[in-house]
Amino acid sequence: MKREIHSKYLNKSSHLDNFVINFSTQGESFGNQDRNSLKLFNLDGEILNVKSFKVPNVINKVAYRFLRKSKAERSYNYANKLIDLNIGTPQPVAFYEFKSAFFFGKSYYISHQIDCDITFRELTKDFNIPNHEAILRAFTRFTYKLHENNVNFLDHSPGNTLINFNNGNYEFYLVDLNRMNFKPLSFNERIKNFSKLAVHQSIIEVMSDEYAKCINEDYDKVFQLMWKYTNNFQEKYHRKRRLKKKIKFWKK
Missing domain, CATH: 3.30.200 (Phosphorylase Kinase; domain 1)
Incomplete structure (x- = not known):
């Protein structure tokens, strides 16, 4: 041992x-x-x-x-x-x-063990959560902090960020940590890091707007790339799922 x-x-x-x-x-x-x-x-x-x-x-x-x-x-x-x-x-x-x-x-x-109020996943499913956009923007700034500290969280996905509400402030905690890189991130790597988080265009729009402000970049440039990476990931994800179903079918 x-x-x-x-x-x-x-x-x-x-x-x-x-x-x-x-x-x-x-x-x-x-x-x-x-x-x-x-x-x-x-x-x-x-x-x-x-x-x-x-x-x-x-x-x-x-x-x-x-x-x-x-x-x-x-x-x-x-x-x-x-x-x-x-x-x-x-x-x-x-x-x-x-x-x-x-x-x-x-x-x-x-x-x-942290007993959180929500995870990021709830933000992608329930748009009636109070202060939904404010939480989303705070999460985007949290991701910017990761990038500024040379943290590339490879499993930056909906279930891997816990969120606690603290008197109008939002605290974020990363879990499922075994896949990370620590290095300076390029612009494309930063934007690609958002690709697994959401499928709704409205969420991508808010995150793009906030991240563009963080890095002092044009919103359209950030949104177009974030939306592209999001769609690419979804296509790859669903292609894998279809393949797994076919494999399971033939195994039967």
């Missing part, structure tokens, strides 16, 4: 070990369990989110054993990096990995 525990939680290491070792039989299931398993555990009154990553395929068992950092380790490292940059994400607590001599097995990422 390999583990790394944040300095704030070193005195709780035995409790954290217990959460991981007994993950299958203890804890409260939370959220979508399709790809990875999430459970909540109580640590002296603090709720922790323990994410159990799916065991990788045979090729990745070797790659993660010898060549690449695991999703759990990347999530932990990236969370610490974001906090250093004053970018919202749940407090990282620890990561655990289990390996054999030649293969990578299970891995876990533990973080503080």
